[in-house]
Every structure is written in C-alpha cells, then in structure tokens.
Amino acid sequence: MTETMRAVVLDEPGPVTNLHVRDLPVPEPGPGRVRIRVEAFGLNRSELHTRFGFAGDAVTYPRVLGIEATGTVDADPTGTFIPGQQVMTMMGGMGRSYDGGYAQYTCVPAGQVIPFRSELPWATLGAVPEMLQTAYGSLTVGLDARPGQTLLVRGGTSSVGMAAAVLGKRMGMTVLSTTRNAGKREALKRVGVDHVLIDDGDVARQVRELLPDGVDGAIELVGTPTLPDTLRAVRVHGTVCFTGMLSDEWIVKDFYPIGYLPSGVRLTGYSGEAENLPADVLQGFLDDAAAGRAVIPVDRVFGLDQVREAHTLMESGDARGKLVVLPWDSRGPVVR
Template sequence: MSGRTMRAVVLDGPGPAEALVIRERAIPTPRPGQVLIRVRAFGLNRSELHTRLGLAEGVTFPRVPGIEAVGEVADSPGGEFRAGQKVVTLMGGMGRVFDGGYAEYTCVPARQVISFDSDLPWSVIGAIPEMLQTAHGSLTIGLDIQPGQSLLIRGGTSSVGMAAAILAKRRGLTVLASTRDEAKREALDAIGVDHVLIDDGGLAAAVRRIVPDGVDAALELVGTPTLRDTLRATRVHGTVCFTGMLSNQWTVPDFYPIDYIPRGVRLTSYTGGAADLPGGVLQEFLQAVSDGTATVPIGKVYTLDDIAQAHTDMEESRTSGKLVVTT
C-alpha cells in the first residue's frame, strides 16, 4: 500500500476465478455511522462464489466481493469504536450492495461491526465470523437443538458443517455428518463426529440404521438435491433446517408439500447477519479456541495474491473446512 491507496480484489462482472483482479484503489473515507477497518484476514464463502458466477441477486459491478472481514478499526468518525480496536464485520450488503472484505481496507456501517478481545492469529480469527454466525444461528434459531439429541449434518465437511458439528458436540449432541468423499472422513473424525456417512445421494436408510426412528434434527447444507432425503432421515416432530446450497441449486421444482414433506416432520430455514452473532457468543468461542476446548476447522490459508486459486479450490471443494485469506 502506498499513500492513501490500498490493494483490493475487483470483480468487473461474472466470470471464472481469473476474473478476480487485484487493483490499487483509494482507501474509502468513512462518514459518521460508518467504520473503516484495516482488514487483516477474511474467510471465503459460497455466497461470493455465487456472486462471481452471476447467480447472486442485487449485485452491481464493478464490485469488491467479500461478505466478511476481521481486522482493526482505522477510523470511526461517529465514535462508536476506538482506533486500533479489534473487530469483525459481516453481511449487511457487504460485497454485493457495497464493496466488501476482499481488500486491505473496508468501510461498513457501524451497526454490523462487533468488537472482541483475542490474541489468536488473524488467520484463525478470519475463519470465524460468518461460519460461527451461520452455524450458531442454524442450531439455535433454525433447529432449537437440545443436549442429548441426535443431529444429522448434510454437507459435513463444509466450513459451516464442521463448525456446527463442533458447536453441537459442545452442547452434548450425538452428531452424524455426511461427506461425498471417503478421503474426508478423517477430517470429521478429528472434530468428534460420532458417525461419518458417505453420501451417495441417499442417506435416509443409513441414518435410520443408526437412529431407527430418525434423527431429532437435521441441518441441510447441500441444498435442494438432497433435501427430500434429509427430511426422510428425520423423526416425526423432528426438524430440518435448510441453510446451505453447496450444490448451487436453490429451488424445488413443482413443490407439492403433502407429497414432499413426511408427515409430522418440520421444515425450517435460516439466514442471518451480524445482529445474529451476539458479541458474547463470539467472545466465548474465541476464548474456547484459545483454551483448546474448541477448534476452528480451517482448510487452507492464502494471501491476497492467491485469490484466484482460493476461489478455484472453493468451487471444486478441494479442501475440508474454511478457506481464509490474509492481507
């Protein structure tokens, strides 16, 4: 960085990973009610892949992608935060309506900034905000999980899937998690998953061999291609929460609820933002990671110059866990 410029990843329009180009840009000037953050790291999300592929709604180009970032406050003209304070930011239109976290600086509304205290490496902290928000919200708002219950995570080696498994084990649940790749079984064993299932598109029978009446709760992260089977793996009065779309398939054609949803099984969904990640939940999780009682499922860490490779790895699901870029 030189003077009042920064390096930023710019997407001029939908395209391949190579469409993500690093450019010198002016550092944004925050207005009262906004916070300028010196970005130290950011996580990659399927949402940003959807943006790059032209599947996301409401995006204008050129755009700096990125729905989350972690770093330090550079300027807060409204006085909401002090300079140098460690913060995370996520959602709220980042990377879609306004420029996001794929840069050395990002300027965001103060309402979507959360402060924290931690000495963990930025590469670790960068993996957490959106992953934790989505996993925590899915398990609490979406599924209302309770200790002692059984939970199926469909898409278990995704970053949200692994985070959900870690949180669920900390809450005393029995966790079943799926992966399409036998080579990724070890990653799920390592975070304490009780039953790893190899997903060939039909898991309901395998789940019911373990939990004959069906699981109490199921987190659907693959999307509509597997949703019907996930519903059939769930017990009467159990709940399925539709959160993710790893398949990039969002809708159910010719949806006929009485035929599609097994009787007595509840179907919910979850989406959230910064307001759904309480500061106390973030701080408690960071402390648990520092104490060694929780882990952060990081797949790989990149530099800003590696952004095209990082996107390719995400698109092709080459790793288990969260992909993080440091700046």
C-alpha cells in the same frame, strides 16, 4: 496513512480470471460507518455465487467482493469503537451493494461490527465470522437444538458444516455428518463428529440403521437435490433447517407440501446477519478455541495475490474447512 490499498475486484460475472488484484483509494467512512483494517477474510459460497452471476440486480460492477472481514478499527467517526480494537463484520450488503472484505480496508455500518479480544492468529480468526454466525443461527433459530439431541449435518466438510459439528458437540449433542469423499472422514473426526456417513444419496437409510426413529434435527447445506433424503432421515416432530446450497441448487420445483414433506417432519430455513451472532457467543467460542475446547476448521491460508487459486479450490468442493486470505500477505505457495 497511505492513500491507496490493494483489493480484489470483480469486473463482471464470469470465470475466476475476472478477479483482479488492484490498487484502489482507501475508502472514507461515511455517516454511521466504521473503517476496518482487514487482517483476514474468509471465502464463502455466497461470493462464488456472485462471481457466477447468480446475485442478479443485487450487485453492480465492478465490485470488491467479500461478505465478511476480521481486523482492527482504523477509523470510527461514530465514536462507538476504539482505534485498534479487534472486530469482525459480516453481511449487511457487503460485497454486493457496497464494496466488501476482499481488501486491505473496508467501511461498514457500525451496527454490524462485533468487537472481540483474542490472541489467536489472524489466519484462524479470519475463518470465524460468517461460519460461526451461520452455524450458530442454524442450530438456535433454525432447529432450536437442545443438549442430548441428535444432529445430522448434510454437507459436513464445508466450513459451516464443520462449525455446526463443533457447536453441536459443545452443546452436548450427538453429531452425524456427511461427506461424499471417504478421504475426508478424519477431518470430521478431528472436529468431534460421532458418526461419519459417506453420502451415497441414501443417507436416510444410514441414519436409521443407527437411529431407527431418525435424528432430532438436521442442517441441510448441500441444497435441494439432497433435501428430500435429509427430510426422510428426521424423526416425527423433528426439524430440518435449510441453510446452504453447496450444489448451487436451491429451488424446489412444483412444490406440493403433502407429497414432499414426510408426515410430522418440520422444514425451516436460516439466513442471518451480524446481529444474529451475539458478542458473548463469539467471545466464548474464541476463548474455547484458545483453550483447546473448540476447533476452528481452517483448511488453507492464501495471500491476496492467490485469490484466484482460493476461488478455484472453493469451486472444486475439495476444501476441508474454511479458506482464509491474508490481504497484507503477498506469499508464494499456498499454506496448509
């Protein structure tokens, strides 16, 4: 095989111009690691935070970003996987403590590699790993959601928000999702959302106009600025799971629980790893997507040379689903 690969390198925190596509040596899988030929990778807010410098001492530079990757096994000294086997990987320090998925090859611990089988396009499969893991974990670990319950997704047009809506509907839940942009209403309807709420800062009022007692559970993806309002939208003994910070704000200053939390409303959090996405859940979701029973919300697909455009779009908040990059593709215009 070739001795070099193309990868996206962040030299130091800063603007999007600090991202550079370079030729690097193909990494060698060390003890307990698997080398993956990356066919697609999704963009995540976490990588934007790393570029902004929010990761602090957790990252050393220069660094290949990327907390997830989808592709095939290229080399596995552990003997766990078969060369050519389709796999996904995520988290575990990818793109922070070691080089991540913004590359044509990446090496990761064998324990965070999840096998699957699918004939879906790589551009579709590349949207799945972190999006599905986060949405699934928020519903199961964070909310302990049940069929027949009502779910509010605050930050509904984010990739995780749309995945949570898809999973919620598959579970038999009634889903309410928010967006600040009325033009994104149809995108939410396409993934099965029952009630689209235009976020005017008082979502709790809108929720209780539909459900006077409030929703059973809510996933907070915007961050601490909207968290108090989200808490007010939930019924007594209901739960809010704090999962995301699209607002880039995640600290509650001078937190006084009795004054902050509505009586009887529970607040949890979720941040998962590859091990929190069971292989059978992944396979079932992909099978349902292939059969048309589930939607994988991909907004746009980019070539590797367009990674700055992709990051700029992610930073703007204008995406309606997942942004995916094909690292072997040096394409021209952005595909939508």
